[in-house]
Amino acid sequence: MPAKQRGRPRSPRAHEAILRAAAELVVAGGYERLTMEAIAARAGVGKQTVYRRWPSKSAVVAEAALSGHLVPAGREPADTGDVVTDLRDWLRAAAAWLAEPGGAAVIRALAAAASDRDTDSARLYEQFTGPFHAALVARLAAGVAEGRLRAGAELGAVADALVGALLYRALAHTAPMTADDADALVDVLLSGLDTGIPAD
Amino acid sequence: MPAKQRGRPRSPRAHEAILRAAAELVVAGGYERLTMEAIAARAGVGKQTVYRRWPSKSAVVAEAALSGHLVPAGREPADTGDVVTDLRDWLRAAAAWLAEPGGAAVIRALAAAASDRDTDSARLYEQFTGPFHAALVARLAAGVAEGRLRAGAELGAVADALVGALLYRALAHTAPMTADDADALVDVLLSGLDTGIPAD
Amino acid sequence: MPAKQRGRPRSPRAHEAILRAAAELVVAGGYERLTMEAIAARAGVGKQTVYRRWPSKSAVVAEAALSGHLVPAGREPADTGDVVTDLRDWLRAAAAWLAEPGGAAVIRALAAAASDRDTDSARLYEQFTGPFHAALVARLAAGVAEGRLRAGAELGAVADALVGALLYRALAHTAPMTADDADALVDVLLSGLDTGIPAD
Amino acid sequence: MPAKQRGRPRSPRAHEAILRAAAELVVAGGYERLTMEAIAARAGVGKQTVYRRWPSKSAVVAEAALSGHLVPAGREPADTGDVVTDLRDWLRAAAAWLAEPGGAAVIRALAAAASDRDTDSARLYEQFTGPFHAALVARLAAGVAEGRLRAGAELGAVADALVGALLYRALAHTAPMTADDADALVDVLLSGLDTGIPAD
DNA sequence: TGCTAACCGAGACGGTACGTCCTGTCTTCCC
DNA sequence: GGGAAGACAGGACGTACCGTCTCGGTTAGCA
Structure with missing residues (x-):
């Protein structure tokens, strides 16, 4: 009561x-x-x-x-059936938002706010980046179900890499991520680096 | 003069x-x-x-x-000839340092400092994360030269993903990156997600 | 109505x-x-x-x-028929009350309250000290009628002197008025200072 | 040192x-x-x-x-050789100052300041009214030496009465002391009230 | 050896923002 | 309509830092 x-x-x-x-x-x-x-x-x-x-x-x-005053909510990747395109589009859109002055300001403010000793920064990041992270994992899982992505990969790590790279480029702001950068990142994550040739 | x-x-x-x-x-x-x-x-x-x-x-x-007062300098990946092992070891070591309270504090301080309007945060990040980023790219390039990694991949994007994921996990500090997380991330980056089966 | x-x-x-x-x-x-x-x-x-x-x-x-919450009402001088004794007793009693911490606190509070710009301080003093002042004048007038005090003196001025001296000693609180001080004041007011010898 | x-x-x-x-x-x-x-x-x-x-x-x-910012220093009674006149002039002048808005404001401010718990109000009153009080006693003592005032009276009590009456009238500000009031007060203090006729 | 310039620790300066407290008013539910 | 509760806009409180300044006092190179 x-x-x-x-x-x-x-x-x-x-x-x-x-x-x-x-x-x-x-x-x-x-x-x-x-x-x-x-x-x-x-x-x-x-x-x-x-x-x-x-x-x-x-x-x-x-x-x-x-509460959505700083950033328009709802930026989950679409599901067109083609996970590669969806991923690319989502990453491009996110990178574009972070390249705008407003988007960068929000991210930097968030990072600063989260650095405050008395802030529940885990909750802040979780609620702010969490939905994106979760939606990415879900979309990737759907891609696996579609047979488009291989099973067995740690999808959380993939989402970490995507969100982390965005965050890094936004915070460092040497140069915000471009559409080409976004495509290159998706390409690497899809194709991998391994040639299959073992080390000597 | x-x-x-x-x-x-x-x-x-x-x-x-x-x-x-x-x-x-x-x-x-x-x-x-x-x-x-x-x-x-x-x-x-x-x-x-x-x-x-x-x-x-x-x-x-x-x-x-x-100047190394906040963080011990010199954390470039080793070059044992096996780029995969070197990458894994480097990422594990970095993750371990960021899992310590001191390491996390430094990263969070840096993020806050970089959020200061009047800071040359590009320079700050460049000087702080830049060496790691550059060393990673160099090690990856060597891996390509070794024939262990495929040519044509955008190595900068790979480094972004590695550094960014570390940064994200440290800042969000829901849970710092573990050795398993590190291995999973390297695995994804090496093997890729693509099954080679095109979308319908 | x-x-x-x-x-x-x-x-x-x-x-x-x-x-x-x-x-x-x-x-x-x-x-x-x-x-x-x-x-x-x-x-x-x-x-x-x-x-x-x-x-x-x-x-x-x-x-x-x-309303008597701060100070017990009814402190008029008695009328025993002997105005000198009555005056002395009243002044001693008043001095004794003001020598207590509580009494001094009340007077000081009243002075502060009266200093408020928007207070009707005239009314405050009139209602608080007025009864004493009036009772003193009345008692003095009775003394004149008794033939014990000379006619023609400005009795209001006498009351001012008595009340004022009490107030002054209480507010200044270097040392509150003692019984001896009270007697000396009454003595001066009764006997006067004049020797009758004119200035050169 | x-x-x-x-x-x-x-x-x-x-x-x-x-x-x-x-x-x-x-x-x-x-x-x-x-x-x-x-x-x-x-x-x-x-x-x-x-x-x-x-x-x-x-x-x-x-x-x-x-420090004299609120009130012009140096208001001691003159010494013309005629203590009665000097006293009367001093009291009139003081009453006139207190009748002005500025003078009243100063006295009321002082009373309020002295009511603050953490003020050394003894020192405040002592330094502010003390010089007047002391100068009055000195002038009265000189009057005694001149033979114009009787010896044996408690001169401190007289000064208390004068300063106190001024203060009372200023704080109560029903009506500030007039020149006539001042003269009446001096008259009473000089002549006394006693007729010499004992009580019954 | 003395001069001068730039440094040093200390701490006051005019400001800005802090987080708290109180004022006098208001808005709610309850009698 | 009064009463207890408590939020409201406003504004002063006394404190903490900012970045600058002004002291007396080093510590160097140059004359």
Whole structure:
């Protein structure tokens, strides 16, 4: 029995306004330049109203990310029946999003938020990258079922490689991943490197 | 002719003490909790002495990382002649280091430092992960030359996948990469997923 | 016709609890540390219930003082027929009360409350010190009628001097007024300073 | 040996600017409306620079008062040789100052500052009213020496009565003391009330 | 040997943001 | 309609750091 509700209920408007403000500010200025005061001010809300809901900047950002304010949800690979094409298309789309300034800002903000000591960064990554990872594994498994991909491979490792490479290129931002890079990565993962010739 | 050195030379003791202090503090408390004042205090140095050398916190951390205060330098893959074994060993060793608390702390600090708007994060990543990436590509190229790996694959993409997967698992830290995970990843990259059977 | 009472009548229990809480808190912590939230909490009452009755902290304190929660009411000088003794006794008693920690705390709280810009401090002082002042004047007038005190003196000025000296010693609290101080003050006011010898 | 001076010395300009700002703001808005942030802002100074010197609002106000920023120093009674006239003139002048809005504001601010739990209010009153009190006693003693005032009276009590009556009228501010009130008070103190006729 | 420049530790400076506390108002459910 | 509870916008609190500055005091090369 969850302690009967007493007093004025928390305003959903304020809740929403805070997350929206945080998302806008983090895209505009990056995580380091983001301040709780600015979030509250832009949301038209007292600071206490922010702190009543989240204990820290990183928690607000995490919630904004998880609730879809920072990134449009639903980026699972399609299933056209051709797993190779689906994989390629998904990776190209993801790379394109991360090549935009907004996408990169989100990823970098997430990495910074996750570095905060008091953030449940496992949960953050799990909820943010987890769906992609899981959807990738599912699509790959379907590809195996189709007979298009070989059985026995560790599909989780493949998803790690795909998500990890995207993340790495986005964070390092020497140069974001291009469509060609994406295709090359898919090619390697499909064809492998082994020539079958054993070492001497 | 670079303006002959005049006045008191900068103290190498102070230089070293600052980097050591920064490294210790970042491992102990994470990047977010790190402050320039604490670095200076722990190094027994005035703040100006820090700012005279580096313009920002992230620059100090970057230097600490690059100069081997945060991470033991020299982790290139060995060349035993067997590229598969070398790759596996390197990935296992890297995964093991990142599974330690210290290793994870360093990576997370680096990610946070790189998220600083005013950091040359490209340079940071390049200098930090670059050598590994380059060494991997070189070792892979040698493997191709040996005839052990097929020619024509985009080796940079392979290195991206390896480094990225490590990074992803370390940052997400749901569970750090195990030796088995490492082996599975190498296996996939070597053997590929493709059965050679085209889509319907 | 005074708008017939509608709805639930105001709780006298709450009223009383608020004043008692305010009195206790002001004695315990002084006026500056007193907060409306603490008053409401200690009274077991919602803040609105306080604000419904009084518009400000100083008003609550004023009411607490005036209603006898802060100071026992009824300290007028006695009338034994001997105005000198009565005056001395009254002043000694007042000085003794102000020498206690509680008494001093009340006076200091009152002074602070009266300093609030939006307090009707004239009313506060009038209601708090006014009765004493008036009773003193009355007792002095009776002394004049008795023939014990000379006519023609400005009795209000005498009362000002008595009340003012008490207040001053209490607020300054270098040392509260002693019985001897009280006697000396009465002595001066009765005997005067003038020798009757004019200035050169 | 007072610990050799190290680091940048504290700015006398800032010190002075803070006290001036505090004095202006307290006269303008009263003690309750005074904030540390406003003091710092008006002084063109960081808040820390205020807190580095004084621990609280009341301490700043106390210092401003004691250093003559709130009240022009030097209000001792003159010595024309005629103690009665001197006393009357002094009391009239003091009453006139307290009747002005500025004077009243200062006294009320002082009373409020002295009510702060953590203020050394004894020192505040002693240094603020003490000089007047002492000068009054001195002038009265000179009057005794002149033969104009009777010996044997407790001159401290007389000064208490004068200062106290002024303070009381200023704080209560039902009506500030007028010149006539001042004259009446001096008259009573000089002539006394006693008719010499004993009680029945 | 003395001059001058750049360094050194220390710590104050004007600022910004922090996270907490309180104000006076409001909104809910309950009597 | 009053009452207890508690959220609301607002704003001051006192603290912690930022990056800069100003002290007295080294420590070097150059005169």
